[in-house]
Amino acid sequence: MAQQEKDPAKERQTDRSLTMSRAMVEAIAHEMRADDDVFYMGEDVADYGGIFDSTEGLLEEFGHDRIMDVPISETAYIGAAVGAAQAGMRPIAELMFVDFFGVGMDQIYNQMAKNTYMSGGSVSVPMVLTAAVGGTYNDAAQHSQTLYGTFAHLPGMKVVVPSTAYDAKGLMHNAIRDDDPVVYMFHKRLMGIGWLPAPDGPKTPVPEDEYTIPFGSADVKREGSDVTVVTLGLHVHRALEAADELADDGIDVEVVDLRTLVPLDTDTVRDSVAKTGRLVVVDEDYRSFGVTGEIVAQVAEAEDGLADLEAVERVAVPDVPLPYARPMENEVVPDAEDITDAVRAARGDE
């Protein structure tokens, strides 16, 4: 499953830093120039440029025919993307908030995800479904979920979750070129939007040239020898913050950024755990039946996996819908302190 190809562009030098949204848009624009079959449709993606800047500036270059504002009708337009993809085009459809998935979910998981299989492989669905995920700005339970686990749980969709501008661009190139449906989940807090300030981490150097990042290649964002923290999206940055703090106490944390959930790079995770012996999985999705449980299971199932594991901790949103008021949202969404505590617990410090 895991592709261990060397990431060819990673070593390239560039002084140019972009926000995550600019990096995503750059990849989309490149693919649209290269292939007339690529088009983008969604709510407020044209004149507005995407509520989360996911299509900012594309209308000016490509016009309303290829950057399409659509009626608020997720079933119709996501299903239309499925149909266009099956007809050989390469649509990108945006689900504004992932929480709205319920409105069009039949087209997502019964059509987009399953048609390749149900057709015995005779039909391809080369589309990208983008969706904004995540809380941390008090928007309550219908606008704040991540739902990584929901999409990764249902077979037939590749699931991408970038945490930096560099990764966002490379993964987007891949997503559009992939012959399968790809769900590309971007965290609002990472995009670099004016009204929703991002932490420092996601804005990174980004080469101007095209480059791809293979799906199924987790990235070790920080090397360490004491504890492995496996995470994704916004929580990569919170884990790095925790790791910096723990380093002051002489605790050396390795941070593994999964980057894609389907395919899942279990080798990188297992190698790291074999090195550190301690696993902390951090997720902004609900705890039960989700990413944290899956990662622990994958490690445990490895040859000698249980022998490698000295300690396991999970940090995730408890199984409650995201509350609105700040004290309660802060309580359920993991922060750096929660991760620090979990790392210490895995070491038996407390």
Add this chain to the structure above:
Amino acid sequence: MYEAMVTARRYEERLQEEYLEGKQPAFDISAGPIPGELHLAAGHEASGAGVCQHLRDDDTVTAPHRPHHIAVAKGVDLKRMTAEIFGRETGLSKGKGGHMHLFDPDVNFACSGIIAEGCPPAVGAGLAAKKRNTDSVAVAFLGEGAIDQGAFLESLNLAAVQDLPVVFVVEDNDWAISMPKDRVTDVENGARRADGFDMPGTRVDADDAVAVYEAAREAIGRARDRNGPSLLEVQVHRRMGHFMGDPQAYRSDEDKAAAQQRDSIDRLESDLRAHGVDDETIDELRSSAKERVEEAIEWAKEQPEPEPADAHEDVFTNPPSGVTDGEPNVAKTETGGDD
């Protein structure tokens, strides 16, 4: 009706002031005393007031993500609604729902932050009324941007085929965030959607609260008399951005100015004056509305924030043992549930 409209307008002016505090100069949506998104309804007052005048507490209303004017008109507890918007413990939803998710069972009011998704529950309330043989009715409010959603169209059909006492009220403000109406529908008169379901459809133009009142009287009367559902579309105007912080770069200055000029409150006030209502009465209504709003805001600001641990409560009405203490799906033998 005028009182409900000026109360709603004043309420939103004050919410706007409070919301912007701490978010300026560089607008940060997660800063300040009111968290999260805020969608204001200035320019929508005629529909909430004109419709809800005909409703009783036992009638159900479902509102969309722009709910305040409807809530005010339906008689939702203003203090507790405000506390909810400020994210306080004594808010309608104990701080869990926020401004898009207001629930006041005392007057059968509920909201959804996802458009058109209040329609099916309104149909359900109508179904309950029919099964229980009462004369209560249900009203689902939605924006014109929502009338392309399956949930709306399926609800019209189910309400029609079951002859349910439901009125669908479409507030047409010409905009779905940045998408102008003419780019997302070829049907200028949204009330014509009713034709496909063999139910009456009426459109009221020009922000005319009195005309809304008359049209709603007929639709709600028809529902109460068990003559089935209706669709009512009301022309309103969006005087603000879609949400606070929306730069509205997609919208022309002419359109913004036009929305400011056509105001249902001014119009109703002229009508009242033409019918002999004097300045003193109008001033009294306005100042009592202001007072009520100020009282609610001051009260809300004094309320405590919820405890962090409260986040774990209310997932279930009848929680399984162990679920309410933050350790979900782990049955604990040493602690019992509430019962």
